[in-house]
Amino acid sequence: MSLVIAVVVHSSRRALFEEAARTLSGVSLRWVSYEHEDDIRRQAADLLSDTHIDGLLLGPVPYAACRDLLPVDLRVAVTRSSALDLAMTLYRAMAKGWGQNPVSIDTFDNDTVDEVARALGLDRDRIDCLPYCREQRSEEIAGFHRRYHRKSAGNSYVISARSAVVRRLQGTVPLLNGMPVPSTIRAELHELALRIESTRASAMRFAAGIFSVSEQEGATNLERARVGLMNLLVNTPEFAEAWVENRDRRGVFVFAHKALFERVTNNWVSVPTLDEAENALGIRVAAGFGVGASARNCVLLAERAAARAEREGTPAGYLIEDNGLIIGPMTPARPTLAFSYRGHREGVEALAANVGLSATTLSRLAALEVSLDGRAISPGDLAESLGITDPSGRRLIRKLSACGLVTAEGSAQNHARGRPSRLYRLHIDESLSGPPTSGLTSTEAPARNEPGASARGREDAGYRPANRRAERDNPTLKGTT
Structure with missing residues (x-):
């Protein structure tokens, strides 16, 4: 199945991003082109409501504008201005004869500017840098460049990676757009596509779950408890795509993909089935999940996880993966929301x-x-x-x-x-x-x-x-x- 990646980019740079994406195969691109930064949030909201996307590529400014709208499971890549982008822009300045003049730079980190200045033999004292900060607006950044231009008696030039800043300064000071080169964009797109494919492959890995009736004090009929647990799992809608079968006198096997168990356990946080078994059947159940390279390995890991969960003494679940990852104990019920927002959204x-x-x-x-x-x-x-x-x-x-x-x-x-x-x-x-x-x-x-x-x-x-x-x-x- 083809991946769908959305790209949020300023309309002046869309052609550059389209050129960088030509080598990407098996991916459908959805474009969000904006003219003004104030339009980003609305256009991103429209995209997320109308289109299914597997990944999102965008710059720091669009990311700051719409990060609270993004689903938690969406793969996101934020393009960063690299040392190569700055070096190429400075070479363009040298070609214009501006190379030895003072320069003011925004968006790039100080470490990146230091690295490039050393590599090109430039005087760092003649370079003023304003690193990216999401709270700074374009007019503040433009003011920084104007002040430095006046301080250098009008001999400086500007390198800006912000389209809104370029538009404000156009025609008033010598200016170069520090846009990323195609290779930088191409690397980000390929890396994002690989992360999405890796997530899909991980979700489709074979996994096993063991639900075991814990031995309790009293005359608990284990056979009847196992049958009740079996019926509970079979009639649980979340397990409709899983294979459920008896394990032994007091246990039930569940075979499914890893993604199904992630949904059932709220991403390995809780196991609501344990709470349902205690309330509806009056039995305490321990759950163990195993993710491995083979079905046999998954079952062995699930057995170890179930044994560890049973030692808790209360209904609990554990996950053990073949890479050594252990998660637990998982609670029977979904945890309460213990936190609230201090900085509320607008409205x-x-x-x-x-x-x-x-x-x-x-x-x-x-x-x-x-x-x-x-x-x-x-x-x-x-x-x-x-x-x-x-x-x-x-x-x-x-x-x-x-x-x-x-x-x-x-x-x-x-x-x-x-x-x-x-x-x-x-x-x-x-x-x-x-x-x-x-x-x-x-x-x-x-x-x-x-x-x-x-x-x-x-x-x-x-x-x-x-x-x-x-x-x-x-x-x-x-x-x-």
Whole structure:
């Protein structure tokens, strides 16, 4: 299957990137060409919403503009100005007769400038450098060059790798565009394609899992427990593409690709099946996963991992790979979101005020939406992820539903008995990137001085006395993501 790589580039440099990509085979390129830096974020959002891509190539400026929009599993390569690019630009200056004049350079690192200056025998004292910093805007960089030009009595020239800076200085000072040479771009594209292929190959490696009923005190019928565990795994939708069979009197084998186990374990963080087995069947299960070069090797590694998980004394999982990597113990349930954003995205404060929640709660919900990757969630699972009570989770769903931030997506029957759980899909990220949501007015939201309003708000946000005590006892729980 052909790879799809998106390239975000200034329109003036697209021809250069197209030339560099001519030698790349088996790859389809999607182009995002921008004229102004303010357009990058919108165009990147449109690309990610409309097109499936396997990788993304872009420069430091586009990356800083849209990094929070990028999926966590997307392979990204950021092009950096290299010593070869600077050396070629300085040779062009020498060809123009500017070689011995003072020069001001932006974007390139000081170490790169020092290396090139030594190699070409240039006087480093006659070179002023402003390394790349994502907080600096193009007008500030242009001001740096103008000040140096006046300081050198108008004898200096400029090397800039920023298209916006080149546009601002065009016609006012001697100027050279320090754009990357095709070989630099070509190397970045090939390296990105190889990383994507390597990730695909790793995901398709053969893997094995062993779910073993732990020997417990009491009259546990191991045969019945194994049959129940077998039925639980067979009826779990995530294992639909796996081969499940009996191992022995108290164990079950699962054979699948590594990618399937990564999805089931939330990238080797938790094993929800262990929690389901304890709640639905009343048995403690240990899980072991093995990834190796052959089926036999995978099974041996999974057996070692299961034995190690069983020694934990509680439901747990372990992964052992043939390269020596060991991950564990994995928890039975998905861990709660222990962190929240301190620097909120633009629009979070306004949307939170409109909905009647704190910006911190809305940011945590946005982070949960990203981790779900489009999947629906029940109110109970939402409450578990945020570390709040089930009633608070249901109230939070009702509040989000009233503002159009969630939509109902059917139901799920997690246990043989009891009513099905309604499922909901979050739309917070969509609301943040679109027009303001029309929801609760300020009069509908709890007033600050209303009795009990503060307590209700804290409960909806997941701040309970137990959580506050945990933060006092463990300062590492306080922070940002």
